[in-house]
Amino acid sequence: MAHRFPALTSEQKKELSEIAQRIVANGKGILAADESVGTMGNRLQRIKVENTEENRRQFREILFTVDNSINQSIGGVILFHETLYQKDSQGKLFRNILKEKGIVVGIKLDQGGAPLAGTNKETTIQGLDGLSERCAQYKKDGADFGKWRAVLRIDNQCPSNLAIQENANTLARYASICQQNGLVPIVEPEVIPDGDHDLEHCQYVTEKVLAAVYKALNDHHVYLEGTLLKPNMVTAGHACTKKYTPEQVAMATVTALHRTVPAAVPGICFLSGGMSEEDATLNLNAINLCPLPKPWKLSFSYGRALQASALAAWGGKAANKKATQEAFMKRALANCQAAKGQYVHMGSSAATSTQSLFTASYTY
Numbered sequence: 415m416a417h418r419f420p421a422l423t424s425e426q427k428k429e430l431s432e433i434a435q436r437i438v439a440n441g442k443g444i445l446a447a448d449e450s451v452g453t454m455g456n457r458l459q460r461i462k463v464e465n466t467e468e469n470r471r472q473f474r475e476i477l478f479t480v481d482n483s484i485n486q487s488i489g490g491v492i493l494f495h496e497t498l499y500q501k502d503s504q505g506k507l508f509r510n511i512l513k514e515k516g517i518v519v520g521i522k523l524d525q526g527g528a529p530l531a532g533t534n535k536e537t538t539i540q541g542l543d544g545l546s547e548r549c550a551q552y553k554k555d556g557a558d559f560g561k562w563r564a565v566l567r568i569d570n571q572c573p574s575n576l577a578i579q580e581n582a583n584t585l586a587r588y589a590s591i592c593q594q595n596g597l598v599p600i601v602e603p604e605v606i607p608d609g610d611h612d613l614e615h616c617q618y619v620t621e622k623v624l625a626a627v628y629k630a631l632n633d634h635h636v637y638l639e640g641t642l643l644k645p646n647m648v649t650a651g652h653a654c655t656k657k658y659t660p661e662q663v664a665m666a667t668v669t670a671l672h673r674t675v676p677a678a679v680p681g682i683c684f685l686s687g688g689m690s691e692e693d694a695t696l697n698l699n700a701i702n703l704c705p706l707p708k709p710w711k712l713s714f715s716y717g718r719a720l721q722a723s724a725l726a727a728w729g730g731k732a733a734n735k736k737a738t739q740e741a742f743m744k745r746a747l748a749n750c751q752a753a754k755g756q757y758v759h760m761g762s763s764a765a766t767s768t769q770s771l772f773t774a775s776y777t778y
């Protein structure tokens with residue numbers, strides 16, 4: 415089996431690995447601001463704000479026009495299609511505002527779930543048709559990385575071998591297409607926290623899922639140095655009665671990663687999966703202090719855990735811009751410290767930051 419048909423040139427590889435490394439340099443992580451219109455609607459409903467394009471734009475303008483020093487903790491921002499083409503109130507494209515801060519722009523590429531017949535309500539993810547053309551256009555329009563989220567569930571007969579293989583293969587096909595178009599693929603196989611399973615069960619499943627994903631990435635000739643992984647942390651199910659410390663979560667998470675993720679992968683940016691802002695930060699900090707070998711950067715790509723207190727501070731009112739930006743900056747800084755294992759929890763936290771952000775059967 416000779417290596418006769420290289421997938422990428424050395425220039426393409428260089429570009430991809432440089433983008434991936436920039437995003438996770440020096441404790442930086444990712445702001446996942448790629449909520450679809452429906453998901454953003456759920457977030458806005460919580461603060462009693464109508465889900466209009468203008469309200470979505472206004473909130474995102476406040477986040478993206480935060481002080482330039484945000485570029486010390488945020489290396490990349492994932493956008494939804496609508497947001498990539500939106501402008502601030504002065505008429506400047508959001509993507510240019512981010513780029514001028516030195517932040518890498520990313521784009522959500524998956525297009526929602528479809529049922530896998532004959533399984534216990536498992537899904538695969540759609541969006542491969544026309545993906546190459548979409549990637550080429552997004553690259554022209556300033557995006558340098560993509561994101562694709564696959565969902566695996568722990569339940570009776572779940573995840574099935576079919577769901578694991580199908581989602582691994584789809585993620586790998588997506589990653590290959592991204593790389594052909596100069597986008598770093600963020601590979602996101604999320605084992606969702608619904609259920610009453612314990613930590614050990616989540617670790618077992620997460621290992622099986624990640625092992626299948628890296629086999630598929632290899633089969634599809636994906637250049638690992640030009641990818642980022644966005645996994646769940648290994649946690650007990652949301653309804654599990656046994657509680658675990660951040661150190662236990664960290665040990666289970668790093669063990670699972672150490673067994674399955676090649677050292678060539680430059681960075682692993684966890685999703686927050688409904689954890690409270692503070693738990694997401696404390697767990698990330700413990701992960702970075704875990705005494706196991708950690709050949710990759712271990713950072714964050716949080717949606718809810720970076721935006722919950724900012725959303726609450728905003729409440730749909732322009733007058734709350736300063737408080738909103740302060741709340742966002744605070745979480746970004748805390749997570750950047752956690753990505754270096756340097757986060758020190760300062761006693762009492764604002765109520766919002768310790769509130770669970772879990773939503774059952776979270777769809778996007």
Ligand SMILES: O=P(O)(O)OC[C@@]1(O)O[C@H](CO)[C@@H](O)[C@@H]1O
Binds near residue numbers: 449686687
């Ligand atoms: O679990 P979190 O950290 O809130 O969000 C993880 C995530 O994959 O799901 C969201 C909805 O699509 C995205 O905004 C984000 O990228």
